[in-house]
Amino acid sequence: MAEVREHDAAIRRFSLAVTLIFGVGIVVISYGGARYYRRWSKVVDLLAGQRQRATRLRTGYVNQRANVSDVSEVAGIAMDQIAQAMEARRRGPGS
Numbered sequence: 001m002a003e004v005r006e007h008d009a010a011i012r013r014f015s016l017a018v019t020l021i022f023g024v025g026i027v028v029i030s031y032g033g034a035r036y037y038r039r040w041s042k043v044v045d046l047l048a049g050q051r052q053r054a055t056r057l058r059t060g061y062v063n064q065r066a067n068v069s070d071v072s073e074v075a076g077i078a079m080d081q082i083a084q085a086m087e088a089r090r091r092g093p094g095s
Contacts, residue, residue, distance in 0.1 A: 045051075
């Protein structure tokens, strides 16, 4: 009976030691991984792709808006010229 108790106590001590070793190992690996990730994230900008995409979209929008403004300006000039020609035609050839 004493041997069984000693054996049970040895198993408990061994189980406790293994649990502590695995627990400490997990904590150490987690800490090291977190430190590595913090260093890596300072070097690598995680949002660089999204920023580039936003810049590209913004630039495209600005260019498109500029093109529309240019076209509307040309259309406005053409409308003015048409209105002037119609007014001149209405007044007659000698006005």
